[in-house]
Every structure is written in structure tokens, then in C-alpha cells.
Amino acid sequence: MLLGTHVSIAGGYLNSLIEAKRLGIDAIQIFTKNQRFWQEKLVSEEEGDAFKNPLPKYGVQQAFSHAIYLISLGSENEDIVQKSLLSLVAEMERCRVLGLTHTVLHPGFAGKGTPKEAIRRILVTYKNGYPGNKRKPGKNPPGEHCRARFKYWWKDRIHRRND
Numbered sequence: 001m002l003l004g005t006h007v008s009i010a011g012g013y014l015n016s017l018i019e020a021k022r023l024g025i026d027a028i029q030i031f032t033k034n035q036r037f038w039q040e041k042l043v044s045e046e047e048g049d050a051f052k053n054p055l056p057k058y059g060v061q062q063a064f065s066h067a068i069y070l071i072s073l074g075s076e077n078e079d080i081v082q083k084s085l086l087s088l089v090a091e092m093e094r095c096r097v098l099g100l101t102h103t104v105l106h107p108g109f110a111g112k113g114t115p116k117e118a119i120r121r122i123l124v125t126y127k128n129g130y131p132g133n134k135r136k137p138g139k140n141p142p143g144e145h146c147r148a149r150f151k152y153w154w155k156d157r158i159h160r161r162n163d
């Protein structure tokens with residue numbers, strides 16, 4: 001059985017591993033960026049390697065992220081849903097670079113509607129990739145399809161922002 005807790009990345013991702021070793025735990029959860037803001041953080045492959053390669057050295061067998069609390073895929077506000085998707089895609093990309101195997105995600109708030117309505121919005125969002133996308137899902141498994149779609153969508157947005 002693994003024993004773990006949330007550890008801080010203040011001062012750099014490596015500090016979370018130092019803290020894990022100090023605590024004697026073998027599993028950690030981290031925020032990959034400041035959880036209070038929408039602003040994204042890009043992590044280079046070098047930064048990722050500097051975190052994931054020494055995991056065994058610090059005794060960490062399992063490392064995963066906690067997505068920011070602002071994410072609300074069940075929101076009635078389409079702007080919030082779009083921001084949530086953007087943030088989730090960015091989180092998945094940071095997880096890939098940092099070698100984090102999972103992310104913990106709170107689905108968000110139902111707003112004035114019922115939880116059932118919010119769950120339906122979340123499912124539609126997952127299925128379509130993002131609001132307004134009318135293309136039909138391909139043959140890939142739903143998760144893979146969404147991940148690829150979100151990733152493309154996010155990279156496209158970043159690309160456009162940098163033009």
C-alpha cells in the first residue's frame with residue numbers, strides 16, 4: 001500500500017520531492033501551477049525530466065496532479081466551460097511532461113440547475129471536445145478522442161495567441 005499526501009511545489013517542482021522524502025511518503029499529489037488563476041504555465045521537457053527522472057531517488061512511486069479548482073465543466077456559463085477545457089488540456093500536457101500519471105478533477109458547480117443537468121453538460125462537453133464542435137467522434141476510444149481533440153484545440157489556441 002502506498003502512503004501519500006499533497007505536497008507544495010513552491011520554489012520549484014523538485015521541492016515537492018524533497019518534501020516527500022522528508023515525510024517518508026511514497027505517493028504525492030501536486031498542483032502543477034498556481035491553482036487560484038486561469039493563467040497557464042508551460043513546462044519544458046527539460047523541467048519535466050528534472051522532476052520525473054529523480055522520482056525513484058526520492059522514494060516516490062506514484063505522482064499525480066490536482067487540477068485547479070476554477071475548472072467547472074458542468075457550468076451553465078459557456079465562457080467558464082471553454083476556460084475549463086483550456087485549463088484541463090493544459091493540465092494534461094503538464095502531466096505528460098512531468099510524468100504524472102493521473103489528475104484529480106472536481107467536476108465543478110451545477111449553478112442554478114440540478115446536479116443531473118450539470119452532469120449532462122459535462123458528458124456533452126467530453127463527447128464533443130468543446131462547446132460548438134459539431135464534428136462526430138472518430139473510432140478512437142472516447143478518452144483518447146477527447147484528449148487528442150482537447151490537445152489540438154489547446155495548441156491551436158496557443159498558436160493563435162502567439163501569432
Ligand SMILES: [Zn+2]
Pocket residue numbers: 066104106
Ligand atoms: Zn480535490
